Amino acid sequence: xxxxxxxxxxxxxxxxxxxxxxxxxxxxxxxxxxxxxxxxxxxxxxxxxxxxxxxxxxxxxxxxxxxxxxxxxxxxxxxxxxxxxxxxxxxxxxxxxxxxxxxxxxxxxxxxxxxxxxxxxxxxxxxxxxxxxxxxxxxxxxxxxxxxx
Numbered sequence: 001x002x003x004x005x006x007x008x009x010x011x012x013x014x015x016x017x018x019x020x021x022x023x024x025x026x027x028x029x030x031x032x033x034x035x036x037x038x039x040x041x042x043x044x045x046x047x048x049x050x051x052x053x054x055x056x057x058x059x060x061x062x063x064x065x066x067x068x069x070x071x072x073x074x075x076x077x078x079x080x081x082x083x084x085x086x087x088x089x090x091x092x093x094x095x096x097x098x099x100x101x102x103x104x105x106x107x108x109x110x111x112x113x114x115x116x117x118x119x120x121x122x123x124x125x126x127x128x129x130x131x132x133x134x135x136x137x138x139x140x141x142x143x144x145x146x147x148x149x
Contacts (some may be wrong), residue, residue, distance in 0.1 A: 040119035
């Protein structure tokens with residue numbers, strides 16, 4: 001077993017250090033579907049194990065987008081942000097093995113909702129991290145007085 005330890009370390013480092021962004025392409029307001037693995041949640045998924053409610057807002061989209069950006073940036077593991085029109089992409093990096101999760105938000109201003117998708121780039125299980133992340137962001141977005149952490 002000890003002979004496999006160096007190989008395992010190399011695999012983990014290679015798998016978690018890639019800079020390839022997976023699942024961030026938004027096509028006609030649709031988030032990419034979740035893979036079969038249980039390490040993804042999406043408000044546009046009809047599959048119960050991946051489904052999560054979208055965020056809701058009132059008022060102007062620009063104000064909601066600014067409030068959401070403040071909430072995201074206040075998260076300890078948030079690292080990179082890209083904003084393109086009604087789409088926000090953020091990367092969250094775990095502190096232990098430096099795994100990266102891609103999180104997408106797409107605003108539907110007509111419906112006053114923000115579709116969300118949070119997915120691990122590598123691995124199979126996430127132990128519920130992506131779902132908890134979105135629910136924490138939802139709570140802080142809905143109740144700004146709760147703070148960023």
